[in-house]
Amino acid sequence: MGMAEFGEVRAEERSKSEAFSSVDSEHMFGFTVGSDIGSAGEIEIEGEQDSGFGKRGGRYYAAMNSLQLKYTATDSFRIAPHVELGHHAISAVPGIPDINNLGLASGGVEFKYRFLNRADAPFGLTFGLDTSLGRIDTGTGQRARDYALDFSLALDRELIADRLFGALNFVYAPSWARDDTTRKWERASVTEVSAALSNRIFNGVFLGGEIRYLRAYETAGLSGFAGDAVFVGPTLYVMFSPRANMTLAWDVQVAGRAHNERDRLDLTNFERHQVRLRFGFGF
Numbered sequence: 708m709g710m711a712e713f714g715e716v717r718a719e720e721r722s723k724s725e726a727f728s729s730v731d732s733e734h735m736f737g738f739t740v741g742s743d744i745g746s747a748g749e750i751e752i753e754g755e756q757d758s759g760f761g762k763r764g765g766r767y768y769a770a771m772n773s774l775q776l777k778y779t780a781t782d783s784f785r786i787a788p789h790v791e792l793g794h795h796a797i798s799a800v801p802g803i804p805d806i807n808n809l810g811l812a813s814g815g816v817e818f819k820y821r822f823l824n825r826a827d828a829p830f831g832l833t834f835g836l837d838t839s840l841g842r843i844d845t846g847t848g849q850r851a852r853d854y855a856l857d858f859s860l861a862l863d864r865e866l867i868a869d870r871l872f873g874a875l876n877f878v879y880a881p882s883w884a885r886d887d888t889t890r891k892w893e894r895a896s897v898t899e900v901s902a903a904l905s906n907r908i909f910n911g912v913f914l915g916g917e918i919r920y921l922r923a924y925e926t927a928g929l930s931g932f933a934g935d936a937v938f939v940g941p942t943l944y945v946m947f948s949p950r951a952n953m954t955l956a957w958d959v960q961v962a963g964r965a966h967n968e969r970d971r972l973d974l975t976n977f978e979r980h981q982v983r984l985r986f987g988f989g990f
Contacts, residue, residue, distance in 0.1 A: 737956030742831025761979025765799030795848030815839030936963030
């Protein structure tokens with residue numbers, strides 16, 4: 708190999724290394740998200756499955772399969788319409804009718820505004836608002852008219868240059884649902900605080916973990932405590948290329964309590980296991 712060819716190979720290796728070192732932090736933490744939203748003009752198609760399984764008894768599996776188109780209008784603002792398919796396989800679970808169904812579940816639009824860019828500030832800070840209109844109850848799969856909002860605040864920071872990243876999330880998610888059979892309206896809300904770390908173990912591969920605390924309420928406001936849960940689990944983030952990546956997270960409920968129940972876990976409002984599998988492709 709001549710010196711010119713050797714120089715071209717080394718330049719190509721450096722180019723690949725630099726491309727992978729430019730990490731988008733948004734989905735590297737699992738269920739916890741980072742503050743990055745991309746650069747102005749970027750478009751990304753994202754497929755994601757959020758599934759939960761395991762209740763006190765019987766067989767329970769519920770999954771939301773989402774397809775989302777993300778467009779970053781400016782370096783600070785992004786809009787992302789999305790649609791979800793719901794898959795429910797439930798049998799012999801106390802308090803939930805049996806069902807085995809796959810169908811259109813909901814649609815909506817997510818907005819994100821980045822106040823602080825972690826490249827220029829001590830940490831990244833992004834506010835998110837997700838609006839959705841559903842035709843089924845996501846927890847039971849039963850027909851319902853569901854209106855939901857999701858307010859979020861994401862903070863993250865590069866703790867060790869190009870290697871270790873950390874994130875904090877704060878979420879408030881109220882919802883209003885009308886049962887198609889009884890025509891009665893039900894209001895509920897969930898709050899969540901989470902923290903996560905993600906460490907580069909290979910070029911383009913990050914392994915980490917997260918801890919999440921969730922509280923459920925029987926109203927759209929923060930009153931009428933229904934239960935709480937602590938989830939802990941590992942996360943994996945893989946950059947196949949600068950514009951293609953994958954996220955895998957598996958969180959297990961390790962503590963919790965439902966209101967007026969003596970069991971140590973809250974398997975009334977939450978599942979025993981929650982899994983996220985996501986693929987993103989940029990243009």
